[in-house]
Each structure stands twice: as structure tokens, then as C-alpha cells.
Amino acid sequence: MLSVLGTVAAVVVxxxxxxxxxxxxxxxxxSEVSGPQMAAxxxxxxxxxxxxxxxxxxxxxxxxxxxxxAAAGILTPVGAAAPLLALPFVVARERRWHVIAGCAVATAxxxxxxxxRDASRDGEAVMFSSVATxxxxxxxxxxxxxxxxxxxxxxxxxxxxxxxxxxxxxDAAERVAAVExxxxxxxxxxxxxxxxxxxxxxxxxxxxxxxxxxxAHNLSVVxxxxxxxxxxxxxxxxVDAARTMRSSAHRALDEMxxxxxxxxxxxxxxxxxxxxxxxxxxxxxxxxxSGVDLAATVFVTDADGAPPAxxxxxxxxxxEALTNVMKHAPGARAEVDVRARPGDGVDITVRNALTRDLNxxxxxxxxxxxGATAGGTGxxxxxxxxxxxxxxxxxxxxxxxxxxxxxxxxxxxxxxWERPTA
Numbered sequence: 104m105l106s107v108l109g110t111v112a113a114v115v116v117x118x119x120x121x122x123x124x125x126x127x128x129x130x131x132x133x134s135e136v137s138g139p140q141m142a143a144x145x146x147x148x149x150x151x152x153x154x155x156x157x158x159x160x161x162x163x164x165x166x167x168x169x170x171x172x173a174a175a176g177i178l179t180p181v182g183a184a185a186p187l188l189a190l191p192f193v194v195a196r197e198r199r200w201h202v203i204a205g206c207a208v209a210t211a212x213x214x215x216x217x218x219x220r221d222a223s224r225d226g227e228a229v230m231f232s233s234v235a236t237x238x239x240x241x242x243x244x245x246x247x248x249x250x251x252x253x254x255x256x257x258x259x260x261x262x263x264x265x266x267x268x269x270x271x272x273x274d275a276a277e278r279v280a281a282v283e284x285x286x287x288x289x290x291x292x293x294x295x296x297x298x299x300x301x302x303x304x305x306x307x308x309x310x311x312x313x314x315x316x317x318x319a320h321n322l323s324v325v326x327x328x329x330x331x332x333x334x335x336x337x338x339x340x341x342v343d344a345a346r347t348m349r350s351s352a353h354r355a356l357d358e359m360x361x362x363x364x365x366x367x368x369x370x371x372x373x374x375x376x377x378x379x380x381x382x383x384x385x386x387x388x389x390x391x392x393s394g395v396d397l398a399a400t401v402f403v404t405d406a407d408g409a410p411p412a413x414x415x416x417x418x419x420x421x422x423e424a425l426t427n428v429m430k431h432a433p434g435a436r437a438e439v440d441v442r443a444r445p446g447d448g449v450d451i452t453v454r455n456a457l458t459r460d461l462n463x464x465x466x467x468x469x470x471x472x473x474g475a476t477a478g479g480t481g482x483x484x485x486x487x488x489x490x491x492x493x494x495x496x497x498x499x500x501x502x503x504x505x506x507x508x509x510x511x512x513x514x515x516x517x518x519x520w521e522r523p524t525a
Contacts, residue, residue, distance in 0.1 A: 113158045117184045121151030123230065124182035124217065130228040147179055154185045161185075165192035169206045176213030180220055183213040187260045194264025195271060211257055218249040307366040314366075319359055326352035347392050378418040380406040380443060386418065387439065390425045397425075399439040408445065408523060416495045416518055417441070417449050420503075424453035424514045427488050432457065432512070446522035448501075453514040457507065492516070 125147040129140070154172050161168045169192075172185035186209065193206045221230045222244070231244035231252075244252075326349050333345035378386075380403045387399045409417075421439060428437045435456040443449040489505045492514070496503040501518035 110159055113161070113188045114155045117158045117182075117188060118151060118155035120182040120184035121154060122148065124180050124221075125151060127224070127228055127230045128180035128220065130224075147181060150175060150179060151181050154181055158185055158188055161189040161192050162196075165189055165196055166202060166206060169193050170209055173206070173209035173213040177209075177216045180217070183210065183217045183256075186210040186213050187256055190260045191264035191267055194261060195267035207257070207261065210260065211253070214253045214256060218253055222246065222249055311363045311366040314359060314363055319356060319363075322352050322356050322359070326356070343392065347389065351389065378414060380409055380414050380417060382418060383421060383441060386422055386425070390429070390437075393429060394433075395425060395429055396434070396436040397439065398436070399441075401439075401441045402443070403441070404444040406443070409443070409520065412499055413449065413518055413520055416499050416501070417443070417451065419495055420451055420492050420514075420516050421453065423488050423492050424451075428453075428455045443520065445520050448520045449516075449518040451514070451516040451518075454511050456511055489514075 125144060128147070129144045154175055157168050157172060169186050169189035172189060173183070175181050176183040176186060186206075190206055190210045194203055197203050197206075226232075226241065229241075229243055231248070232241050234241050329345045329348035329352060333342055333349065336342060336345070383401055383403075387397060387401075391397050421441065425437065425439070428435060432455050437453065437455040440452040441449070492505070493503040496516050496518060499518055501516060503514075503516045505514045506512070
């Protein structure tokens with residue numbers, strides 16, 4: 104807005120000064136003006152309008168406007184307002200000092216030519232003249248006055264240009280400082296993130312070492328003892344149980360190795376192989392072999408096309424639900440219902456009867472007895488089974504709920520499964 108107002112003011116000043124200058128120049132011919140003189144005056148007025156229009160571009164084409172309007176001021180009586188208004192932009196924008204000096208000299212010549220024309224006229228045709236009140240004697244500006252006025256105008260024009268130049272440099276410096284400050288903030292943030300990631304990686308390495316040195320060792324011992332029991336006993340049921348124990352230990356070791364690899368690689372996502380939906384049958388058979396009274400209904404369409412993240416979530420939810428039944432409600436009948444179809448999603452329901460005085464899930468209190476805790480088999484638990492299942496479901500955009508309903512504990516989950524695009 105200020106720029107527009109400044110441009111309008113510059114145009115008005117240039118046009119006004121040009122009209123005054125040409126009008127006073129026409130007055131030197133007296134009352135009788137010939138046709139050629141009138142034509143010349145009209146031509147000067149047209150030139151004044153063109154110069155006033157050119158002032159609009161004094162910012163974008165400062166050198167051209169300054170030199171061309173200065174030449175017009177030297178050769179014609181249109182005044183020197185235009186080059187004086189263009190010179191500040193030359194000083195502010197131009198980096199070549201010889202160009203600035205050339206424009207300043209041209210402007211000074213234009214101002215000098217305009218004042219020389221005024222001083223060379225007589226009577227009312229002199230712009231810088233006056234008549235004292237009550238007298239007819241006209242007084243004129245002395246030559247030194249013209250010099251002082253011209254130097255003052257040129258100094259103001261140059262000073263305005265220098266102010267613009269250094270203000271522009273200050274603004275550019277502020278912008279550079281702002282960019283550097285932002286860059287420093289980004290680098291600081293990146294450094295903080297890197298330190299955080301290094302800390303996380305150290306924690307992952309520690310967890311991986313502890314899992315390898317403790318859990319993996321104990322699972323290996325279980326696998327060896329199960330193998331020894333399998334070959335030393337003659338009881339078929341014990342042999343089957345030992346074989347199941349050994350297979351479960353081997354699967355746990357394989358998954359743990361993949362998990363340890365992911366931890367040491369710093370992966371945000373588990374990179375181990377995902378169980379397929381078809382593996383649910385084996386999971387349910389293993390649960391039955393472990394003594395769970397299980398009734399299962401599984402309907403899966405296009406199992407091979409399910410995303411790995413979805414199949415892992417489904418498998419782990421069913422696995423954790425059955426594990427909690429074995430740990431916290433031994434002997435209770437469990438019902439598993441899984442229905443999966445692209446587009447419709449995956450619906451999981453696991454129900455089991457509540458054993459007397461026992462909570463089938465250690466992290467959910469018994470209704471009517473908030474202080475009751477799981478007893479069951481005495482198998483240690485982390486108390487985060489339901490929390491883990493809920494987080495798995497939410498990770499893939501699903502929903503999860505668990506609670507007592509009509510004397511049975513019910514786990515339900517719905518996981519989205521997008522229909523593959525053609």
C-alpha cells in the first residue's frame with residue numbers, strides 16, 4: 104500500500120513540476136505566442152505526461168528511467184523532478200558504482216540545466232522570483248541560491264538512495280539470519296532425534312543381549328529336556344506332550360532370533376516372517392493338544408492374499424486369548440470364532456467360561472470383586488495381555504474389546520481388510 108501511494112505521489116510531483124516548468128518557459132514569449140511556439144509548448148506537455156508515466160517504472164528500471172528523464176531535462180524545459188525521484192532507486196539497487204556516479208552526474212546536469220533556463224529568463228517568466236507587497240520591483244534568486252538549492256536537492260536524492268540501500272542490506276541480513284536460525288533449529292532437532300535414536304538403539308541392543316543370554320538359553324534347555332523325555336519314555340501321551348513342547352520351543356526360538364535381529368538392526372517394525380491365516384488351524388490343534396477344551400469355527404476367504412501385518416495381528420490375538428485361557432481358566436471350555444474376508448475384514452471372537460473365584464484374564468478384575476487376581480495354573484504373566492491385543496488391533500486400524508458377558512469372558516476384535524484393487 105505504501106509503495107502504491109509513493110508511486111502516485113511521485114507521478115503527481117513529476118507532472119506538476121513539468122507543467123510549471125514548461126508553463127513558465129512559455130511565458131518568456133510574452134502575450135503574443137506564435138503557432139510554432141504553441142506547438143512546442145503542447146509537445147512539452149505531452150513529453151511531461153510521458154515522463155510522469157515513466158516514473159512508475161523507476162524501481163524496476165531505475166537506471167534507464169533516470170538517464171532518459173535526465174536527458175529530457177537537459178534538452179527540454181520539462182524540469183528535473185523525474186531524475187531526482189529515480190536516482191534513489193539507482194543508488195539503492197545498483198551495485199556498479201560507476202553507473203551510480205554516471206546517473207548522479209546526469210541528474211546534476213538536468214537540475215543545472217533547469218535552473219539555468221529559469222535564471223536566463225526575465226520578469227514573470229522566472230519561476231524563482233517574487234514581487235514585494237506594495238511595490239512593482241521584482242526580486243530574483245541569486246546564482247548562489249540556485250547552486251545551494253541544486254546541491255540540496257541532489258543531496259536529498261542521494262541520501263534517500265543510501266538510506267534505501269542500507270535498509271535493504273539490513274533486511275537481507277535479517278532474512279539470512281532468520282534462515283540460519285531456522286537451519287540451526289533444524290540441525291538441533293535432527294541432533295536430538297539422532298541422540299534419541301542412538302539411545303533407543305542402545306536399549307534395543309541391551310534387550311537383544313538379555314533375550315539371547317537368558318530367554319533363548321532357557322528355551323534351548325526346555326527343548327533339550329523335551330527331546331530327552333521324548334526318547335526315554337514309553338508312555339505315548341508323554342511322548343506326544345514332549346514332542347509338542349519341543350516344537351513349541353523351536354518355534355519360540357525361531358521367532359526370538361528374528362526379533363533379536365530386528366532389535367539389533369534398529370527396525371521400527373518387526374521384520375520376522377508373519378504367520379499366515381492358514382496357520383490358525385495348527386495353532387488351534389496345539390491348543391487342544393495342550394489340554395484346552397476347544398470348539399473352533401474358522402472361515403477364511405483368500406487367505407494367501409492377506410497382508411502380513413493383518414495376519415500377524417489375527418494370529419497373535421487368537422494366540423494370546425488362548426494362552427490366557429490356559430493360564431487363568433484351566434479346564435474351562437473355550438470357543439473360537441474367526442471369520443475373514445477381503446472387504447468385510449476379520450472378526451474374531453473368543454469366549455471361555457469363568458472358573459470359580461478366578462479371573463480368566465489377569466489384567467481385568469472380576470466383576471463385583473475388583474481386588475481379585477488370577478490364580479489358575481500359577482504360570483507367571485506380565486499382566487499386559489489385553490493391552491497388547493488392543494494395541495495390535497489399533498495398529499492395523501481395528502477395534503478391540505474384552506470383558507465379562509453373561510458369566511463368560513469374551514474377547515472380540517474387528518480388523519479391516521481392504522479388498523485388493525484390480
